[in-house]
Amino acid sequence: MLVSINAVTIPTAAEEQEIRIQANNIEALILADDLFETAEADEVTFIFDKSNVGHRKYLLKILQSNRATKGKGSIGAMLQALPGSIISLSEAFLER
Numbered sequence: 001m002l003v004s005i006n007a008v009t010i011p012t013a014a015e016e017q018e019i020r021i022q023a024n025n026i027e028a029l030i031l032a033d034d035l036f037e038t039a040e041a042d043e044v045t046f047i048f049d050k051s052n053v054g055h056r057k058y059l060l061k062i063l064q065s066n067r068a069t070k071g072k073g074s075i076g077a078m079l080q081a082l083p084g085s086i087i088s089l090s091e092a093f094l095e096r
Contacts, residue, residue, distance in 0.1 A: 001091050002027045003044065005082045011050065019048040019059070019079065020095075026086065045095040055093075062087060 003023035010019055024041035032039060048055040056075070063069045068085045069078035 001025055001044070001094075002030065002086065002088050003046075004041070005085045005087065006043070008079045008082050010076055010079055017049050017051050019050050019055075021046040021048070021079075021082070021089070023089070046089050046093040047095050048093055058090070058093075062089065 002025075004026050005021060005023045007022045008020070009022075011017065022043065022045050025044050026041050029039055029041055048059055050056065059079075060075060063075065063078040063082075066078075066082070066085055066087060068081045072078040072081055
């Protein structure tokens with residue numbers, strides 16, 4: 001799903017495990033037949049479990065391929081640099 005990142009919530013307490021990414025789904029805007037039609041993008045939230053190694057590997061792959069995160073020293077710094085970026089995220093991580 002192609003999204004524009006609005007905000008990223010990174011857990012600070014040890015017992016919190018969810019990294020949340022709030023974004024606007026812009027696929028509908030891009031795929032619209034009428035290019036002059038004003039449409040609103042749906043807001044979506046993606047949830048990643050920071051204790052799950054597979055989730056962390058997926059996030060790292062996404063972060064490393066994004067220009068806004070280049071030169072950041074940690075995954076946390078990369079996540080904080082995401083707002084304003086347009087990226088593709090798997091719908092498997094959508095909050096239902």
